[in-house]
Amino acid sequence: MxxxxxxxxxxxxxxxxxxxxxxxxxxxxxxxxxxxxxxxxxxxxxxxxxxxxxxxxxxxxxxxxxxxxxxxxxxxxxxxxxxxxxxxxxxxxxxxxxxxxxxxxxxxxxxxxxxxxxxxxxxxxxxxxxxxxxxxxxxxxxxxxxxxxxxxxxxxxxxxxxxxxxxxxxIAQSPTGEASLAIYDRIARAKGTAVAQALNQKCTACQMMLRPQRWNDLRDNSPESESSQTLMACENCGHLLYYDPARDAPQRAAVPFESIAAQIVRSL
Ligand SMILES: [Zn+2]
CATH class of the missing domain: 1.10.287.1490 (Helix Hairpins)
Known part of the structure; x- marks a missing residue:
């Protein structure tokens, strides 16, 4: 990611x-x-x-x-x-x-x-x-x-x-942070939300199937993978996609408002 x-x-x-x-x-x-x-x-x-x-x-x-x-x-x-x-x-x-x-x-x-x-x-x-x-x-x-x-x-x-x-x-403090925020804001303004989970090879925002190569890229968590280097968007609806292998056992439990975040992510 x-x-x-x-x-x-x-x-x-x-x-x-x-x-x-x-x-x-x-x-x-x-x-x-x-x-x-x-x-x-x-x-x-x-x-x-x-x-x-x-x-x-x-x-x-x-x-x-x-x-x-x-x-x-x-x-x-x-x-x-x-x-x-x-x-x-x-x-x-x-x-x-x-x-x-x-x-x-x-x-x-x-x-x-x-x-x-x-x-x-x-x-x-x-x-x-x-x-x-x-x-x-x-x-x-x-x-x-x-x-x-x-x-x-x-x-x-x-x-x-x-x-x-x-x-x-x-976020702005990371080397790519300003650019990431700009992309996030642009998509959120246009679509209401900017980020969507990819689940079962589908974009959960628009329900379109992802190409197998894209799905594999998303799931590849190695530092050299495309999904680790760039923000990958759904080719159909433009939402930024993420794949969360620990969706059922959230790893970001320490983040405040996690319950809300998890709830929203699950409902996407
Ligand atoms: Zn989509």
Missing amino acids: HPDLARLIDLQAYDIEAKRLRDQIAALPRQVAALDTKAKAAVGQRAVVLDLIVKEEALRRRIESDIADLRQKIVRIQKKIDAATTAIQVTSLEHEAVFARAEINRLEDAELESMERAEALEVQRTLADQAVAGATVTLDKESARATQAVARDRVSLAEVDGRRAALRAQ
């Missing part, structure tokens, strides 16, 4: 972990914003119900006032009937009274219907109150959790960034 390659593999594990942390830090406020929208929607729905309750109350006040007016009207009609002098006058006034009583009946039915609607609205108000309370509790809880998680992620990110910078500085 090329002397820079093992460090580039570790660098890639840090880069992937740093990206994961950055994505997570960016995603958490969006999740909280979605819960905030939900809480606001619940408040909006409750406002609609409260508005309907107020309208029903106003309607009933109007109905009751109309009924009171009609009752007074009937009293006045009765007085006129008592004072009437002709049968025609009496008949006409009695018609008026019948009409007023019918109108009172109609208004009383309307008031009853309004009360039934008000009862249903009270049930809706209770549900809307519960929805608002639930959404608020969830928002507060998730918001606090997100704040803590972001703070934790920032600490982790600072640590990973520190280790990345230290590792890059270490």
Whole structure:
């Protein structure tokens, strides 16, 4: 293996972990914003119900006032009937009274219907109150959790960034280090990751078979081999290839974040 390659593999594990942390830090406020929208929607729905309750109350006040007016009207009609002098006058006034009583009946039915609607609205108000309370509790809880998680992620990110910078500085010190880093950065920018394991004669990034000669070169660990002298790339996808004979028993256990590195390498 090329002397820079093992460090580039570790660098890639840090880069992937740093990206994961950055994505997570960016995603958490969006999740909280979605819960905030939900809480606001619940408040909006409750406002609609409260508005309907107020309208029903106003309607009933109007109905009751109309009924009171009609009752007074009937009293006045009765007085006129008592004072009437002709049968025609009496008949006409009695018609008026019948009409007023019918109108009172109609208004009383309307008031009853309004009360039934008000009862249903009270049930809706209770549900809307519960929805608002639930959404608020969830928002507060998730918001606090997100704040803590972001703070934790920032600490982790600072640590990973520190280790990345230290590792890059270490790589740069090797005679070929600057060139290796430039190649690594160029491929990582274009493809997201730069390094891929060769396994079972295949590139694990693109799954293409390697030519037998290339596969043999990759596995040749002698100092004169091509893979020890140059960074070999997959001829199909361009990822830098490495062969790790100790994949199942990692030798770089002393490297920090090895568990992450090993995990990522295994998933490639
Ligand atoms: Zn490939």
